[in-house]
Amino acid sequence: MSDNTNLVDRITGHRRMRRNRKADWTRRLVRENRLTVDDLIWPIFIVPGSGIVQPIDAMPGVNRMSVDKAVEAVKEAADLGIPAVATFPNIDMALRDETGSNSLAADNLINEATRAIKRAVPNIGIITDVALDPFTSHGHDGILRDGEIVNDETVEVVARAAVTQADAGSDIIAPSDMMDGRIGAIRQALDAAGHQNVGVMSYATKFASAFYGPYREAIGTGGLLKGDKKTYYIDPANGTEAIRDAALDVEEGADMLMVKPGLPYLDICWRMKEAFGLPVFAYQVSGEYAQVKAAAANGWIDGERVMLETLLAFKRAGCDGILSYFSVEVARILAKR
Ligand code: PBG
Secondary structure, eight states, X not given: OGGGGOHHHHHHTTOOGGGGGSSHHHHHHHOOOOOOGGGEEXXXXXXXXXXXXXXXXXXXXXXXXXXXXXXXXXXXXHHTTOOEEEEEEOOOGGGOBTTOGGGGOTTSHHHHHHHHHHHHOTTSEEEEEOOSTTTBTTOOSSEEETTEEEHHHHHHHHHHHHHHHHHHTOSEEEOOSOOTTHHHHHHHHHHHTTOTTOEEEEEEEEBOOGGGHHHHHHHTOTTTOOSOSTTTSBOXXXXXXXXXXXXXXXXXXXXXEEEESOGGXXXXXXXXXXXXXXXXXXXXXXXXXXXXXXXXXXXXXXXXXXXXXXXHHHHHTTOSEEEETTHHHHHHHHHHO
């Protein structure tokens, strides 16, 4: 047999992986994962005032927007088919205090944005972050007492803040503070207030990561933060602990789970999907965005291709969707295909 005439055929036994890769049409035919606009959640930053579009230094292409400008941008996102936005407020420094009390105000910036977006763009989903960090004078996600972020009191405030967000029209509450028991407390508070249809997307596995730097510039907590968040976010070294933490959130009633940051934690995405079968979302965070933009600006990588590859990698890792600052840019590219 000619079997013995060819070294590679003898080694591979005629199994050649490259046959399916030989042409664009074969590659398209066997492609396992696809990124679509339906996978995208767009995080946006809101500032007080009107007519404001403010670039963020460490996130080229991302702006803080006043509510009126945010509404215009969200309209565009909806027209591109993006299913949902996630809003993050940059609260006036004068309104920040030790306990984050402005988080409970029915008319605070995040709730004002929700109302305006709901009114103008009723068909897009609104996901609101319910942590206290935009509202505290020390930049922590909880109430700080004697040097400690106190868990149970923080949970009470976060659950009440969640209700004000649902009252304003938020569709999904996304607590990012990592206090113990918050998912159950939020679920109970929402139900007691008649918000049975408002969902909870748990930032189930949020790691104490250095990738959040540019975000803290965006919402103005960078300079404020005293210490670090290691007593409440998960140690980046721990995968099994992350799954245990997520299991509690599932028991407490989370509808969706999130992994944050994204790309360095794809193993966690996969394990979460396998363990629970719930919808899993990755948050491709500010530092991940900044890395791609900075390297692309230097001509070191092809920014567009890297951006698309990172997002596809989340799909391969089992994610149902991605919170990404690239969302609008990507949606425009996908619309042209
Ligand atoms: C805090 C919060 C963080 C992000 C969103 N909400 C992390 C932090 O400041 O510690 C990070 C998002 C990003 O980096 O894009 N509740």
